[in-house]
Amino acid sequence: MLRRVAASWPDLWAELADTLAQDDDEEVRIRLACHHPLAPPHLLLDVFVTRPVHRPHLLALPAFPRTGRDHLVDHPDPEVRALAAADPVLPDPPVEDPDASVRRAAAANPSLSPEALETLLADPRTAEGAASNPSLPVPRMHALLDHCLNGTTTPTGAVQR
Numbered sequence: 103m104l105r106r107v108a109a110s111w112p113d114l115w116a117e118l119a120d121t122l123a124q125d126d127d128e129e130v131r132i133r134l135a136c137h138h139p140l141a142p143p144h145l146l147l148d149v150f151v152t153r154p155v156h157r158p159h160l161l162a163l164p165a166f167p168r169t170g171r172d173h174l175v176d177h178p179d180p181e182v183r184a185l186a187a188a189d190p191v192l193p194d195p196p197v198e199d200p201d202a203s204v205r206r207a208a209a210a211n212p213s214l215s216p217e218a219l220e221t222l223l224a225d226p227r228t229a230e231g232a233a234s235n236p237s238l239p240v241p242r243m244h245a246l247l248d249h250c251l252n253g254t255t256t257p258t259g260a261v262q263r
Contacts, residue, residue: 109133116140128152135160143167151182180204187211197228206231216242 108114109122110133119140122130135141135149136156143165150160151174160166172193174186180201187195187208195208197218209222209231216239222232223246232238233246 105130106133110137112137112139114138132156139163139165141165147171150185151177151179154179154181157181197222202227210234210236212237 105122105125105127106129108118109125109130114122119134119138120142122134122138123142123145125131125134131145132149132153135145136159141163144167146160146163146166150157150166169189169191171186171189172191174182175192175196177183177186180199180203183196183199183201183204184207186192187199187204188211190212192211192213195211195214197205197208199205199208205228209219209228212235214222214232214235214237216237219232219235219238219242222228223242238246
């Protein structure tokens with residue numbers, strides 16, 4: 103019980119936080135991940151995978167790992183697969199996943215080429231994610247915005263200023 107209380111204290115010394123991150127008691131590790139600013143990234147990811155209730159909070163933490171999630175692409179939980187699909191160093195985002203949220207996250211992955219984005223923009227199942235992709239060329243973004251705002255289209259290759 104004392105380890106659980108200690109793991110919930112955000113001012114716990116770094117050495118003790120490291121020790122509690124390895125604790126046999128899962129509740130200790132969960133509390134540490136949710137409350138301590140020095141919880142290791144691998145622990146934050148583990149708790150994200152195993153405890154859906156804590157996911158929104160964990161995603162907001164600065165130490166939450168933004169890469170190295172490719173091993174989760176085949177996870178049975180679509181929310182975990184979507185997290186993996188958004189990994190910016192993922193070589194082949196799963197744009198054909200059966201779950202819409204995973205396809206959307208994969209289509210928004212900045213590792214996709216402009217050519218792949220054009221294909222995804224044309225597919226209603228992935229268009230939303232592709233339109234939010236940060237690597238979408240600026241002229242194409244403007245064309246999409248023009249289409250949405252005015253109902254007009256700009257040819258794909260044309261640059262409108």
